[in-house]
Amino acid sequence: MRSLPRWVLLPALLGGLLVLLPLASLALQVPWSRFGELITSESSLAALWLSLRTSTLAALLCVLLGVPMALLLARSRFRGLAVLRAVVLIPLVLPPVVGGVALLHTFGRQGLLGRHLEVLGVQIAFSTTAVVIAQTFVALPFLVISLEGALRTAGTRYEAAAASLGARPSRVLLHVTLPLVLPALLSGTVLSFARALGEFGATITFAGSLQGTTRTLPLEIYLQRESDPDAAVALSFLLVVVAVAVIALARRRSPA
């Protein structure tokens, strides 16, 4: 057990308060007497269920696409690598609504790609698929960046040892590289799941908002804010509880 300098406690406490106080204020606003009723309304449950399904799928997609991207960024050298790394970060800076517009122009009926999909009879916009795409788009950088950092920190010493024992690249990847960065992979997955769960702007712009199909929990919260702000606060609280539960669960089941 390493000892930390005492003084780190002060800023850590301040940072903790910056997160905790607003949550406490939010909790104070929750209309606890109506809480159960508000969060179990048909529309709330539909939104919650949709959110859980789409966010899980999005997190899965982030792992499938993001792990190879992180590997490429961390372990290979080619011209334009630095630019590529910056580009991967862009969904992070882009205001989500703008991201949604960009997705619309890509996968929409008139879009770069959507045009051709339309011919094949595939329509993405206004479908649950669109929600998952929007969430994956905004959540992908989280997984890529946190994993790339860990891959660099972990170094290539064990990978070299594995190759020298005759392990081909796939084996090295699955049995050495990934297990070694498992903690980072898990926290990256949790980050992208959380980001997908909270996604609003890109979803509303690209996928629209229809109960049960595209109206996720954050969209439901926005809508409720217009008519019943109390309900919005209650739902926000539900979102927080779900997120914390999923994150805590993921950590529990991780070996690290």
Add this chain to the structure above:
Amino acid sequence: MRSLPRWVLLPALLGGLLVLLPLASLALQVPWSRFGELITSESSLAALWLSLRTSTLAALLCVLLGVPMALLLARSRFRGLAVLRAVVLIPLVLPPVVGGVALLHTFGRQGLLGRHLEVLGVQIAFSTTAVVIAQTFVALPFLVISLEGALRTAGTRYEAAAASLGARPSRVLLHVTLPLVLPALLSGTVLSFARALGEFGATITFAGSLQGTTRTLPLEIYLQRESDPDAAVALSFLLVVVAVAVIALARRRSPA
């Protein structure tokens, strides 16, 4: 140079396309003939300058508060650590507008804390300070999570060696721990800067939208979308360019 299995190229390419295609579509939408004029209007420049200032400050605050938090999460053991880690992630899931409401209830004139600050003559909401607070609130988890992962991966071997040479905890922290995780610290800072730069929902709710004071670039984009969608696309493109430039610069100057 480690070799990667070939097959990782396919998903990496798909992931890259998922990010690149929407960007390309966006670029196609930019009204290039009016681009210069649109992005150099007084309001655009004011928004850009405000965004750069506030995001830089927010990233700095994230480092100051987040590094100690990450250290505490990675290097100490106490009851409730797991819960604390989950709590720190919450600003990530909370739809930003809800986060803004929570901040308003905390730092606003009637807020938990704002009430007392008001007595001292300090008013935070609707000021540039509020923008920085909102950005820090949403960006903090990025730094904390990516740094915590790296700290765990790096292990405590060199810290033990340093302590055995008589280095007190502060010295170990500043001269061993932090330099070792520098790549992760840098990418964490870049992540939080990028998130702050793209922040919209919490800012508009908590800080309002006054030109030069609280109207950052994403808020300006939102407004332009109401009146001049072309201008909004042009500004989004500006945001992307600025973000890429800052990220590339940060990488260039990093030793890793």
Add this chain to the structure above:
Amino acid sequence: PTSEDTTVTVFAAASLQEPFDEIGDRFETEHPGTRVEISYAGSSTLAEQIRQGAPADVLATADEATMATVVEAGLADADPVPFATNTLMIAVPAGNPAGVTDLASLTEDGLNLVLCAPAVPCGAAAAAVESAAGLTFAPVSEEQSVTDVLTKVSSGEADAGLVYATDIRRAGGAVDGIGFPEAEKAVNTYPLTTVKGSQHAELGQDFVDLVLSEAGQSVLADHGFAGT
């Protein structure tokens, strides 16, 4: 502007941006040494901010229901005054590829119709015309704001949507508007008021007066708003 400038702070619905920027300029010319700062956001966000003590002198919302929440909270300094109205139109992508003619044609199979959700003002208005016309719409999406509807239509994603007349106008040539008689059943009214606790109550009232004046009304009309 120097530091001695007095500043009037106006909170206005985002859809009012263009006319209010013009009116603000005019106000500054008429009141030398005074600056007008206008914070634009969604009406419900503005109302929430006012309830949390935001330092606004004037509030203009895009519907009366939202304004009512501020009045209920006792934060309106005077009774809100209606200053503009807005009616619904059918928005279709430029060239009207789906061949929409009137409200009834919006119920055709395979037509991608987007509306505002009933919880937001433009959605409530859409519901009103729906029942007035005795139709049943099956939208593919119930959007959160007019802007979202407009984005879907202008990008060609949706074949038609219901938006306000002013929205058709500011979309430039990207969408075409089609009027329909039932729109009379759902006129949306924009109210404005001075805010309690304002530091510049008098100037705030001057701003309200300017909006209501002939000059103010003509600016609004230039941007597609109808009078009250």
Add this chain to the structure above:
Amino acid sequence: MSLDLRASVPERGVALNLSVPDGETLALIGPNGAGKSTTLSLIAGALRPGRGSIELDGRVLDDERVHVPVHDREVTTLGQDPALFPHLTALDNVAFGLRSRGATRREARHRAARWLEELDLSGLADRRPAQLSGGEAQRVAIARALAAAPRLLLLDEPLAALDVEVAPALREQLRRFLAGRTAVIVTHDVLDALTLADSVAVLEAGSVLEQGPTAEVLARPRTAFAARFAGLNLVTGAWDGQAVHLADGSRLPAPGSFPAGTSVHAAFRPSAVRLLEEGGLRRTVENLSPGGDLVRVGTEDIAADLPPQEIAERRLTPGVTVQLAVPAEAVTTYRA
């Protein structure tokens, strides 16, 4: 700086007492996994004892309540793994300990440069650890530990990675450095113990089996491990007035004056062992290994160093039975 340790780490099966008087160096020897590195970790404070206490010059470093943190102990460890800071040059690695113990930046770099020079490493001052060979890294780690000039120095196999030219010189430098200082050194090399240590403790399976002055332990070992370490054969039996009676019934004539029946150890060098045609100690050859001029012949319990010619003449190979004899004057006997 006297060290007193009486501590246990149950999860590693380690429980031991040790003390090192002020100004002396103790060599810890013992098989792999005996608990040598664990003992150093305890003293350094990297590991907290499950039970027991550790005192340095009367100051309690560890007991049930106290645990002085590593950096406050004035104890420096050079571990089995050099653990050079990868982000610092060799020079800055050495300067690190000096800075930590209060030197100014300038002074630290100056003194670090002198240390590198002394250990013949000046040419490597600006290299990062990744650019050093294994032995070079180990030498820089030694310089770093010595430069920190702690009150108690712990060395875990400091010379293991070094070449035959450098090791003797560095051993000599260590000897000068350790003179008058308190230190504990873990080693698998008898030369280190002979050169550097005032006393030797033999660790096996987590306990101290034997401890005493270096010359005593190495000349009159009481454990098989210490005997092997010192390069001696060790047998044990009952004294009959002129010889030691071994368990298998054979007799080993030797000098000594003990009451008959006393249980005694007999130690002798492998090079003193001779082959007889018959009548000696009957043993079976188990292995042969080269070593300088002579070949080492291993049997069940006794090793013999014999000239290659003799090996060839007698056709010694594993499985062959031999008769061994040791001139009585080459045997040392002492109470078991």
Add this chain to the structure above:
Amino acid sequence: MSLDLRASVPERGVALNLSVPDGETLALIGPNGAGKSTTLSLIAGALRPGRGSIELDGRVLDDERVHVPVHDREVTTLGQDPALFPHLTALDNVAFGLRSRGATRREARHRAARWLEELDLSGLADRRPAQLSGGEAQRVAIARALAAAPRLLLLDEPLAALDVEVAPALREQLRRFLAGRTAVIVTHDVLDALTLADSVAVLEAGSVLEQGPTAEVLARPRTAFAARFAGLNLVTGAWDGQAVHLADGSRLPAPGSFPAGTSVHAAFRPSAVRLLEEGGLRRTVENLSPGGDLVRVGTEDIAADLPPQEIAERRLTPGVTVQLAVPAEAVTTYRA
């Protein structure tokens, strides 16, 4: 599996030619930083030569165009650092190489268990590397490398961390394993070279200074390093018919038959050196170090192993002048 290497790594000052015939073991020796680990990295494919080519049994592993990746070379390296996979148990570490080379999971674990048993490590099968002592980790790493059964095995100081009881046994196991296999072993221990290697190459500052059969190189070393490694004194001078004329004018009588004036090396053991009252080779004592029965006395160029009594009688301490002699029959001479 014959190996042919002719390669350079300019940024490390390494440029060398080496070849190992099929089924033989080559020992690479040389000072720290000479380029031994670098050479192994080249062969293993972890480092690509700046220039040159590497061939294994005629298959080009590296040249200007070709670079066969590490995993395709059928070359396994046991590095200076054991690098056990921290997330796998000892058993799974050993099984890893077997799995990689095609064994089923079951078979791999079975065979891994047998390897652990053979190296006396069964008790540690379920431990993670962090729970092993330094020497235990090294032994597991050896088991892992041997189990992978490569066509070419590269060992970087495999026995350095091992104790005096384990090292000989393991050396013997390595000897059996390497019989008939092709291998390169880096070592600082003459016993390893004698036991395991068919030939020895001496590396210094990135070049091969000397290569030949083990017995030849160690009995008739041509470099100061090889002499030191073999435990011999080496001097060089001109032959005058009966003795070697050294550079300082002194004469060393020795057997030999060379044309007068031939430049010759003379090698002799430190234990053959005697002290004279006068008339010998005049040298100054530089250091004294213990070593078994005898004390090693170091001078400018010649080391002498003398009994402690003689050291005491003559009051030998650094700085004292001595007269050294070597019986002619104890000196080996050969062309320089």
